[in-house]
Amino acid sequence: MRMILKAVDKIQGLINNLIAAVMMIIMVIILVQTVGRGISLSIPWSEEASRYLFVTMILLGINIGISQNMMVNIDMIDSFIPNGVKKVLCVIREIIGIVVACMFFYSTFPMIQIGQFQKSPAMQVPMSVMYIIMAIGFGLAVLATVIRLIRLFTDSDKEENA
Numbered sequence: 001m002r003m004i005l006k007a008v009d010k011i012q013g014l015i016n017n018l019i020a021a022v023m024m025i026i027m028v029i030i031l032v033q034t035v036g037r038g039i040s041l042s043i044p045w046s047e048e049a050s051r052y053l054f055v056t057m058i059l060l061g062i063n064i065g066i067s068q069n070m071m072v073n074i075d076m077i078d079s080f081i082p083n084g085v086k087k088v089l090c091v092i093r094e095i096i097g098i099v100v101a102c103m104f105f106y107s108t109f110p111m112i113q114i115g116q117f118q119k120s121p122a123m124q125v126p127m128s129v130m131y132i133i134m135a136i137g138f139g140l141a142v143l144a145t146v147i148r149l150i151r152l153f154t155d156s157d158k159e160e161n162a
Contacts, residue, residue, distance in 0.1 A: 059137025105138035
């Protein structure tokens, strides 16, 4: 189990680096477009590319947000609940998160099939590419939520044995 968790941590490190690279590419595209407008040179695909890269960055970042517990949460409720009930509530939250992420993941497959016949206006990239990125992002979200659920049980076992 530890090897799987370490492998997932390495994958998340790679995703962090990929997100940073995507952000740098977005910044370069927008900078070139801005400077280009000053000298009457416009790149027609820059806005579309930066928008798609931004969506890619967000979808990959969902995984990181889930795994590092940066999702929106009401801490006030948790502070008034006893520890035993808090653990049950955390398990319920993670299960709901898995169900929702699975629903989003599953819903991308019909969009991928439809997207094969559509192309983006400026770059002429098949829209299925964006929908595949959505599937990857939501698939990673499912994985991150499952790992959080596993860690919830393994970390509490360590606390009970100590």
